[in-house]
Amino acid sequence: MTFGNEILAQAEVLSKFTEDAPRLTRTYLTAEHRQAGNFILELMRDAGMAASYDALGNVVGRYEASHANAPTVISGSHMDSVRNAGKYDGLFGILTAIACVKDLSARGKRLPFAIEVAAFGDEEGVRFGSTLMGSRAMAGSFDPEWLARKDANGVTLRQALVDFGCDPEGWRALDRHGKNVVAYIESHIEQGPVLLEAGLPVGVVTSIAGASRARVSVTGLAGHAGTVPMDVRRDALTAASEMILAVETHCRENAGLVGTVGRIEALPGAVNVIPQDVSFSIDLRSGEDGPRREAIGAVRGKIEAIAKKRRVTLGWDAYFESSAAPCDAALQEKLAASIERMDIAVRRLPSGAGHDAMMFPPLCPTAMLFVRCGNGGISHHPDEILAAEDADVATSVLLDFLESFSPAR
Ligand code: HGY
Ligand code: MN
Ligand code: MN
Numbered sequence: 123m124t125f126g127n128e129i130l131a132q133a134e135v136l137s138k139f140t141e142d143a144p145r146l147t148r149t150y151l152t153a154e155h156r157q158a159g160n161f162i163l164e165l166m167r168d169a170g171m172a173a174s175y176d177a178l179g180n181v182v183g184r185y186e187a188s189h190a191n192a193p194t195v196i197s198g199s200h201m202d203s204v205r206n207a208g209k210y211d212g213l214f215g216i217l218t219a220i221a222c223v224k225d226l227s228a229r230g231k232r233l234p235f236a237i238e239v240a241a242f243g244d245e246e247g248v249r250f251g252s253t254l255m256g257s258r259a260m261a262g263s264f265d266p267e268w269l270a271r272k273d274a275n276g277v278t279l280r281q282a283l284v285d286f287g288c289d290p291e292g293w294r295a296l297d298r299h300g301k302n303v304v305a306y307i308e309s310h311i312e313q314g315p316v317l318l319e320a321g322l323p324v325g326v327v328t329s330i331a332g333a334s335r336a337r338v339s340v341t342g343l344a345g346h347a348g349t350v351p352m353d354v355r356r357d358a359l360t361a362a363s364e365m366i367l368a369v370e371t372h373c374r375e376n377a378g379l380v381g382t383v384g385r386i387e388a389l390p391g392a393v394n395v396i397p398q399d400v401s402f403s404i405d406l407r408s409g410e411d412g413p414r415r416e417a418i419g420a421v422r423g424k425i426e427a428i429a430k431k432r433r434v435t436l437g438w439d440a441y442f443e444s445s446a447a448p449c450d451a452a453l454q455e456k457l458a459a460s461i462e463r464m465d466i467a468v469r470r471l472p473s474g475a476g477h478d479a480m481m482f483p484p485l486c487p488t489a490m491l492f493v494r495c496g497n498g499g500i501s502h503h504p505d506e507i508l509a510a511e512d513a514d515v516a517t518s519v520l521l522d523f524l525e526s527f528s529p530a531r
Contacts, residue, residue, distance in 0.1 A: 125225075126514030129217045133508075136161060136201075137209040145206040146504065150244035150255075151179055151282040158201050162216060162241045169220050170227030171239065177292025178264075178283065180256040181241040185223045188232035193304040193529045196260070196486075197222075197520070198240030200478055204248060208311075208506020214493065214513065215309045216241045222521045235304065235529050242478050249273045249282075251441060257478035259296040261306075261485040266293070298485055304529040305453060305489070306482035309520055311508055312492040313475045315499035323512040324519055325469040326457045327490035330480040332446035333407045334418040338365065338425065339437035344390060344398035359388045359397035361432040368424045369404055372417065379417050380474065381406045401437075409472050411446050447480035450487035457489055460522040464515065475501075491520060 139157035140146045148154045159181045166173035166183030173183035181201070187193075199215025219239040226233070240260065247253030252268045269280040269290055283290045312318075317325050342358035366383045373381035386402040406421065408414035422438060429436040458468040473490065482488040493516035496507040 124510065124514045125218070125221045125517035126510035126512070129214065129221060129513045129517065130508065130510050132165065132217050133209045133213050136213055142205075146203055146209065147205045147207060147248075148201070148203045149249040150202050151249070151286040151288075155179060155202065155243055156286070159241065159243070162201060162220075165217070165220050166239060169224035171223055175288070176296055177289045178256055178259055178296065179243040179286050179288050180260075180296075181243075183220070183223070183239040185227065185237040185239075186232065187236040188234055192235050193302045194236045194238055194298075195524065195527065195529075196238045196240055196298070196303055196306045196482075197308065198238075198242065198478070199308050199310055200242040200245030200256070202242075202244050202246050202248065204246050204502050206504060208501055208503055210311045210506055210508045211313065211501055212245060212310070214311050214508060218309045218513065218517045218520055221517050222524055225521060226524075233524060233527075235527070237524065240478075245478050247442070250279050253442065253476070254444070254478060254481050257481040259293045260298050261481040262297040262299045263481060263484065264293045264296070303486045305450075305487050305527070306479060306485070307453065307489045307491065307520070307523065308477055308479040309491045309493065309516055310477055311495045311501060311506065312471075312499060313495060313501035315495075316471050317469065317492060317494040318496065318499050320469050322467060322469050323494050323515040324461055324466065325471050325492040326454050326461070327449050327473050327492055328454065328470045329409060329449055330447040330473045330477055330490070331407045331409050331475070332411050332414055332480075333405060333442070333444050333476055334414055334440065335406075335442035336404045336418070336422075337439040337441055338362070338402050338404060339439075340365070340400045340429065340434050341437075342398050342400075342432075342434040343396070345396040347394040347396060350396060355396055356433050357396050358400040358434055361428060361434045362386065362388075362400040362402055364428050364432070365425045366402060368428065369406070369421055372421050372424065373406070376413070376417060378408050378410065378413055379406065380408075381417075381421070407474065409446055414446075444476060444480055447483050447488065449479075449489050450483075453487050453489035456527060457491055457519070457523055460519045460526065463522055464519060466515070491516060491523075
């Protein structure tokens, strides 16, 4: 069986560990996280790695080097998903790294560095809102204030970690600073159409877009849908609607920006009551931090003006920000050389999606390898597809990269 067929078969098994079948949703520190983590643990051990859960519920496997005191290269991605997800977002990066180690182990080959494969438990942030927690801990930027964050049922992250059998205070020991990590490389489906349109199976990522996220709350005045005249209403939902269109318009009018309102809640939510309390999310991204920060400020100003005009009150919780992350130039060259050795044209491209990799530049040189997404590049959607032969090519490129990588002395 080729790398690609085996990876797709494993992704198929993992897709069954979902909290809302037949859709695929797997969130952090749930029974489904445990099912997927246990399956990945077994794959890592079968591939010749020592593997275990860490203090935050990540699953980490380690394949020792040819000699003691060698440096470490980390490769991995996330095992959690968005709601109603595809099968390959995150998981491909874990499974392809395991496939590489399994191949090395089968040949009895050790490299001049240890390989750690990381399956992060929370990249999407669906359950607690704060994202990239596993990779942040490993790269030394975990924020212990997140331990007090609550999920929709009021369960704190701290309690959820204890319930999962983890140690909430153990996050400090996960920081790899001082542990001689010389590179982080993540393989990921592109989640867009560029490689598909270029007719290429893989590409080298140049940078990863940064993101600003806010939770906006709009408070108007509830009232009877039949008796309150239109000119005296303080309708929170129509106000929010104008605000949401302002986000879209601003991003349409400023090249390089993308803005999304993915969630909205309107209360009391009755057909015959004017909405009083509305909350919605904003996710705004750009390949450059300056324009993104400027844009989120401009959008906030426009939303405040709409609130004033419509006599509603506004709450603004800027709960997340990630800076754009450059991929290491030398590692990009090494990845490009591995692709060329397979007689494939090299395509460099930025990532509009965020990834665990964006947390690693403060720790070590960081790179990403994209693999083509079929179906127009659709992702964060059950129609996400990955061809076995593309998974095969990407794994062969990653293996060539690892076998030809010599850590700087
Ligand atoms: O939102 C993102 O870009 C990633 O899927 N977490
Ligand atoms: Mn995703
Ligand atoms: Mn992802």
